[in-house]
Amino acid sequence: MRDFLWKLIIIATAVVLPIFYFIDENPFDTASFLSLKEKEMVAWQRARMQINPGRTNHMKTFKDMQKNSEPLKNVNSHILLGASPTEKKLLTIGISSVQRPQGSYLLDTLRSLFFASSLSEQKYFTVLVHLADPDPNWLDQMISNISTLFQPYIQARQLVVINTPLKSYLPLKNLKKNFNDTPTHVTFRSKQNMDYAFLMNFATNYSDYFLMIEDDVKCAPGFVSQIATILSAWERKAWVTLEFSRLGFIGKLFHARDLPCFVRFLLLFYQEMPCDYLLSHFRHLLMQKKPIQFFPSLFQHMGNYSSFEGQLNSLTDKEFEGNNIGPPGNPAATIHTSLNVTNASVLMNAYSLDKNFFYIKEAKAGSHLTVVLDIPATVFRVQVLTGSELKEENQVKEGQVELGYDSTNRINDCDDYILLGLLVNGILDKQVLSEESGKKVKCVRLLVTAALPSGLIVRHINLWIK
Structure with missing residues (x-):
């Protein structure tokens, strides 16, 4: 049945393609505020609605809103604390917060966010907090608390707090009642x-x-570096959102260039359904068919009470990995290398869980040491320690660690490698994020990218598996 529906979608798409051709000359409404890209979204949605009449309500709302003025024209969001960054960053972390009858979690979330990030990581992001409750007493109290506790980040332009007055909002009376909601x-x-x-x-x-994160979450240590690594791996791939938590609107990553389109989408359908449902529709309209989720999750819901009337909400993300993950559990494996090693048992010292280590006198650029698991496994953390434990000698100063996957049943290698990360001071210690739950790692490869002036010591290659 599903295949049949997709065939119908393809047929409907063929019917609607001429609409794309005439979009520039024949917009749906001459007073429309929509961009060309958004008009293409509407055309695509029209094609889909030939199969799914249930979406016609959305289209009617879409057309009705086009008759109105630009919904963002009267928006007057303004800064309460901090100042806009002087240069464009890699990442903006957005949090929207309102008053909760049982008390706010926002301050704890901000603590977790900054404490989970190193000083070098903090240079790459700005935190933007929207205090979205109109109560002036609550606003004053939150401004005072944030200013007192996070003054260094405010002064460094790493934390900006804004507010939007209620007069900027679309009507909140006589709204549609969907999903049997009150x-x-x-x-x-x-x-x-x-x-x-x-x-x-x-x-x-x-x-x-x-x-986007919410105002009641705990952040995994080093989450910024892990997201940056994923972005590097996905740089040439098409995506609308990447998801670093399975819950609600937590940990959802966007291209900043897509924000204007999604903002209008949220405003267009603001009374139709919750934001996470709207995100799913938006993603689908932009042709990302399924969520791209990474595990373990980098953000954990920590609040016990919802921001809606203080209702109990103790949801937790089972894929979140805290600090207490126990010792490594290196599964059975063999090691293959391009280094000039004559004794295989000595080579295995690099993978042993005891105090033995592997040493070799020379390692040229391009040399590798590859752990090949007997049975591919779901690896969620990798630690590679090189050099002397007491002195900064025999380290891999320039090198990287890669994860290998195999679809052709190769015996001593893998047919597809992705970068996990670079060694820093001879060490790599990272969580592994897999976009598909259950994706198995077969190989872990240490690659030397510049010749070493002296010998190489590999103390440990440690793996944690599920």
């Missing part, structure tokens, strides 16, 4: 969609990428 809940989630939209709209020019 009117109060419909109002809450409709406003939340606009809270997120105004936050993203403000962040558009801050960075190359935008990461």
